[in-house]
Amino acid sequence: MTQLLLFNVFNGLIIGAFYALxxxxxxxxxxxxxxxxxxxxxxxxxxGYLAYTLIPYLGFWGALLVxxxxxxxxxxxxxxxxxxxxxxxxxxxxxxxxxxxxxMIEDGTRFIWGAQSLPYQIPSWLAAPLSSEYFxxxxxxxxxxxxxxTAVLGLFLILNYTRLGLRIRAxxxxxxxxxxxxxxxxxxxNLNFGLGIYLAGLAGVLAVGMLGLQPTIGDNLIMPSFIAxxxxxxxxxxxxxxGGLLIGIASGVTSVFLPSASEAVMYVMMAAVLIVRPRGxxxxxxxx
Amino acid sequence: xRRRSLLKAGAAAGLLPLTRPFVLSARxxxxxxxxxxxxxxxxxxxxxxxxxVGAQLAVEQINAKNGILGRQVELLVEDSTSGDTxxxxxxxxxxxxxxxxNFLIGNINSAxxxxxxxxxxxxxxxxxxxxxxxxxxxxxQCHWNVFxxxxxxxxxxxxxxxxxxxxxxxxxxxxxxxxxxxxSLQQGFEAxxxxxxxxxxxxxxxxxGTSDFSANLIxxxxxxxxxxILLLAGDDMINCLKQAVQFGLNKKFHIAGAQQELEVNEGLxxxxxxxxxxxxxxxxxxxxxxxxEFVADIRKRNSGKVPTARTWFGYAAxxxxxxxxxxxxxxxPIKMAKAMQGLVLPPEVxxxxxxxxxxxxxxxxxxxxxxxxxxxxxxxxxxxxxxKVSQLVKGDQAALxxxxxxxxxxxxx
Numbered sequence: 001m002t003q004l005l006l007f008n009v010f011n012g013l014i015i016g017a018f019y020a021l022x023x024x025x026x027x028x029x030x031x032x033x034x035x036x037x038x039x040x041x042x043x044x045x046x047x048g049y050l051a052y053t054l055i056p057y058l059g060f061w062g063a064l065l066v067x068x069x070x071x072x073x074x075x076x077x078x079x080x081x082x083x084x085x086x087x088x089x090x091x092x093x094x095x096x097x098x099x100x101x102x103x104m105i106e107d108g109t110r111f112i113w114g115a116q117s118l119p120y121q122i123p124s125w126l127a128a129p130l131s132s133e134y135f136x137x138x139x140x141x142x143x144x145x146x147x148x149x150t151a152v153l154g155l156f157l158i159l160n161y162t163r164l165g166l167r168i169r170a171x172x173x174x175x176x177x178x179x180x181x182x183x184x185x186x187x188x189x190n191l192n193f194g195l196g197i198y199l200a201g202l203a204g205v206l207a208v209g210m211l212g213l214q215p216t217i218g219d220n221l222i223m224p225s226f227i228a229x230x231x232x233x234x235x236x237x238x239x240x241x242x243g244g245l246l247i248g249i250a251s252g253v254t255s256v257f258l259p260s261a262s263e264a265v266m267y268v269m270m271a272a273v274l275i276v277r278p279r280g281x282x283x284x285x286x287x288x
Numbered sequence: 289x290r291r292r293s294l295l296k297a298g299a300a301a302g303l304l305p306l307t308r309p310f311v312l313s314a315r316x317x318x319x320x321x322x323x324x325x326x327x328x329x330x331x332x333x334x335x336x337x338x339x340x341v342g343a344q345l346a347v348e349q350i351n352a353k354n355g356i357l358g359r360q361v362e363l364l365v366e367d368s369t370s371g372d373t374x375x376x377x378x379x380x381x382x383x384x385x386x387x388x389x390n391f392l393i394g395n396i397n398s399a400x401x402x403x404x405x406x407x408x409x410x411x412x413x414x415x416x417x418x419x420x421x422x423x424x425x426x427x428x429q430c431h432w433n434v435f436x437x438x439x440x441x442x443x444x445x446x447x448x449x450x451x452x453x454x455x456x457x458x459x460x461x462x463x464x465x466x467x468x469x470x471x472s473l474q475q476g477f478e479a480x481x482x483x484x485x486x487x488x489x490x491x492x493x494x495x496x497g498t499s500d501f502s503a504n505l506i507x508x509x510x511x512x513x514x515x516x517i518l519l520l521a522g523d524d525m526i527n528c529l530k531q532a533v534q535f536g537l538n539k540k541f542h543i544a545g546a547q548q549e550l551e552v553n554e555g556l557x558x559x560x561x562x563x564x565x566x567x568x569x570x571x572x573x574x575x576x577x578x579x580x581e582f583v584a585d586i587r588k589r590n591s592g593k594v595p596t597a598r599t600w601f602g603y604a605a606x607x608x609x610x611x612x613x614x615x616x617x618x619x620x621p622i623k624m625a626k627a628m629q630g631l632v633l634p635p636e637v638x639x640x641x642x643x644x645x646x647x648x649x650x651x652x653x654x655x656x657x658x659x660x661x662x663x664x665x666x667x668x669x670x671x672x673x674x675x676k677v678s679q680l681v682k683g684d685q686a687a688l689x690x691x692x693x694x695x696x697x698x699x700x701x
Contacts, residue, residue, distance in 0.1 A: 007506050015500050106329070116334035117526050117555025127559065129536045136506055138534040210534070211499050212526030212555050216330060220499045255503030259492035260466050262503065 001256075007136060008252040014141050016248020017148045018203065020241045022221055023228035024155060025199030027240040030229070031172045032192045034091050035083060038098040040225065041218020042105030043197050047071045047204025048213050049113050052120050060123055068201035075197025079190050087189070109215040117212040126209075144206050151202060152241060158195075159237070168192050172235065224251075227270045233283020242281060319362045320355065320619070322347075322609060323383030324602075325394035325404060326418070330370025331497055331522045332396045334551050335598045339396065339418055340365060341590050342602030356610045357619065363606075368395050368404075371467075371496055376400040377407050384411050390619055391416070391609045396598075398422035398469035405434040412700070414621040416608055418601040421547065422468040423476075426652035428694035432625050435651040437604045438597075441469065442688055444546040444566045445476030447657040447681040449484075451564060456542040457514025458486030463504050463528060464519040466493035473519040473546050489513050494524070501528040505535055518545040518563075525552045529560045538562055548662060550596040553674040558664035567658040567675055569597035569640060578636045594672045600639060604653075607637040608646075622700060625651075642682050649690035649697060654683035 022040065029037050047067050054063040078101070086094045126143055129135040159165035167188050171178045179185045204218070211217055224247055232243025247266045254265040273280060324343055327336035347363050355361050364387050368376035376395055383389045384407075392408050392415045395401040401420025408415035409431035417425050417436040421444070426436050452460075460481060464470040474491060481488055489511040492504040505528075508516045516537065520528055525548070532538055538560075548565030571594040573579045582603070586595040595603075608628075613619055616627035632645040633653075644655040659679040665671045687693075 004507065004510050008503050011502050011506060015502065110333065114334070115337050116551050117523060119555055119557045121557040124559070127534050129534070132536070135509065135535045135537070136502055140534055207499075210527070210531060212523045212530070214334070214523055214526075214555070216333075216523070219330075220497045251500075252503045255492070256507060259494055259504055259507075263495045263498070 004256055005253065007134075008256050009249055011136050012249035012252025013245060014145055014248070015252065016245035017145055018206065018244075019221070019224045019228050019248055020244025021148050021151060021199055021206075022203045022225040023232075023240045023244050024152065024237060025196040025203070026225050027196075027229050027234075027237055028155075028168070028199070029193055029196040031235050031237075032168055032175070033083075033087065033094075033189050035086075035094040035098065035193075036091060037196070038095060038222070039101040039105055040098075040196075040200050041222035042102045042109075043071055043075060043200040044204035044207065044218040044221065045109050045215060046074065046105065047201030048120070048208035048217060049109055049118075049204075050201075051205040051208065052113075052118055052213055055121075064205050067205050068198050071201025071204070072194040072198035075200075076190055076194040079193040083193065084186065084189070106215045106219075113215075115215065117214040120208040120213045122209045140209050144209070147202075147206065151199065155195075155199070155237070164188075164191060168195075224266055227266045230270050230280060231273050233280025235284060236280070236282040239280055239282030246281075319360045320357075320391075320613075321387060321389040322361060322363055322391045322393060322606065323380070323387060323389035324363060324365045325368045325376060325380045325383060325392065326365075327370040327396055328365070328367035331524075332370040335396050335419065335522065335549070336367075336370075338551065338590075338596050338598035339602035339605075341586065342595065342599035342604075343393065343606045344602075345585055345589060346603045346606035350606065350610050356613050357617070361610075364389060368397075368400055371397060371400070373400055373403045377403050380404045380407050381411075384408070384413055390414070393418055393602075393605045393609075395420050397467075398425070398472070399467050401425055402429060402468065405429070405431055409433055412621055414609070414612070414624050416605040418605040419598060420469075421472070423472045423693070424468070426650045426693065426695060430650050430693070430695035430697055432651075432697055432699045433621050435608065435625075435628055435646055435653070437601050437608065437653050437655075439566075439568055439655065439657060439683065440652060440687065440693075441472040441546065442476040442479075443657065443683060443686040444568075445473055445480060446688075447686040448544070448546055448564060448566050448659050449477060449480035451659060451679070452515060452517075452542075452544055453480065453484045453486065455564075456544070458484055459489055459512075459514045460486065460517050461489045461508040461511050461513040461515075462491035462517045462519060463501065463508060464491060464493050465498075465521055465524055466495050469521060470519045477517060477519070477546070494520070496521075496524065498524055499527055501531050502535070504528075505532055505537060509535070509537060509540070513541060515542040515544055518543065520545070521547070522549075522552065523555075526555045529556055529563075533557075533560045548675070549598070550594075550672065550674060551598065553662055554672065556662075561662040561664045561674055563662055565660070565662060565675075567597060567660065567677070568655070569595075569600040570658045570675055570677055571595050572670075572673060572677075573640065576639065576641055579639050582639055594670075604633065604637055604639075607633075611637070641680060644683065647684070647687070647690065650693050650695040651697075652687065652693075654687060656683060657681040657686055 050067040051063040126139040228243035232239030251262045255262045366379040396419040398420040401417045415434045419438045423440045464474045544564040612624040616623040629648045640656045642656045658677045660677040
């Protein structure tokens, strides 16, 4: 039993890292622009489909590199055309917009690539366990963990050591003052949105290695991402990361005892955090 | 404010299925209306689309053959969603009360099929369930007006369980989708295990739409079973099989199940095409009359893709309406339902061996089941030839006798 629990804790960390990747993208956009991006799962799906389409031309690695950038470009365009119009209004406006956008993306992918799942193949050396005892540590999962860790590290470096990151962080605290100081807030929001969507695209490319590639692929991943943000604390990227990892582990451990509750346990955690510590584990008090 | 908005967003997600669009085909006066209440979005969208394609072909053929009782047929299509019972029932009521359809067809999801069946019974509308498998539809909750094309889950498990028990052993671990379909499949296999004095090492119920099965697979592996039985559907099956292959479990244990679908196999990479399963219809049936024409017709209207069991379900359901009405020489539901008792599908509709028929007493079609193994497409062969049929099982040999189904048919006076 102890071994089974440990296996599931490690496994939960792997899944949690994936939730965290999605949640970080959501959190970036929410923190700076106040947009609750319900279409985040749709962008994830686009990432997967673009990778599937590009593989015959660029190979697995080429598609892995290029697809998230293409998704980010689509995100930047959508921000400029649609989402920008709603800044400054009640957040429910942008919520409704992205809610509709999620449907449009889902039906769009269904129209272009069909409703049926598509077979996405990863290199055979990645699709195998690294040892027979720790069989759940597959090459692909380790690769995914490394990539997620690299992406998270890259994000923290950007936010802490670049001018863009400094402005994003400052804007998160007080966008008006940042604007008064001469920063072009429209461009800042646009680039920040693109960065968040890049993470969704990357999550999509990684997800299709393990999951079926179909238009609703993002639907089941979007709620854990929202929960990760709430559990970790709104406004805190480290909190989001911790939230993702925690719900992944909780879900994995619950599967040992009560598999049918493996999803429900995430909601229970969210409810508990909202009751006991409404700002989330690492969120700042009074911020939201 | 933002946290509240985020919570509101979560609540909005719950309302998402209600906002799905509906599709309405062109109408004409004095036509016979058939309502199709099936998923066009969500997990079962691909299956729903294929049932729709089959139904559309049948409507075209029926209309070319003087319609039903001399009247042209029009198909009204509603998106039931893949898992929202309230929406599916609401759409069924809309089709019955506002559009005044003569017949109703639906649903793929077992729970939705049962809910729609209960509604159609209250309204006294002739109803065909094309692809919802849970036993209760023609079992404990059977209705005089409700007929089913696809197999019961018990028929599926009975058709393959002997092969699994004889070939792979009697210690099984189940990973089962947590709704009516999965539950009744597992009950069927448990009954087979009990008869064979086998052992159930464990069973995980997973919510419909589960993405990650790694924890369940880790648990299954720890019990060292003879076979891991996957009782999943649609994208859940794809996710689980892909992850099982990456864990190398297919090399350590036998992985099998009951129902498998071509739509699922087409979404799997070649290395994940393995295991023993039941197909309810297969497009490659050399020597069976009319199958080649059907395959060619579907290829023409479906971007060159072959028909699946789902396509045949939609096709057979639509033709059943015509056969029932013309045998009864009436559109009255009771007369049609009486005419359906023992009705044999003609070869151009049956498209399988052994003359499938609607059984008297529970309204369940007794088709042929195709037991076999998933396979990667043969080199140089058709890329959609992803299943090898090894055994044909007659429906009435796999089904429980009517008196054991729990069906107590009550006819209106």
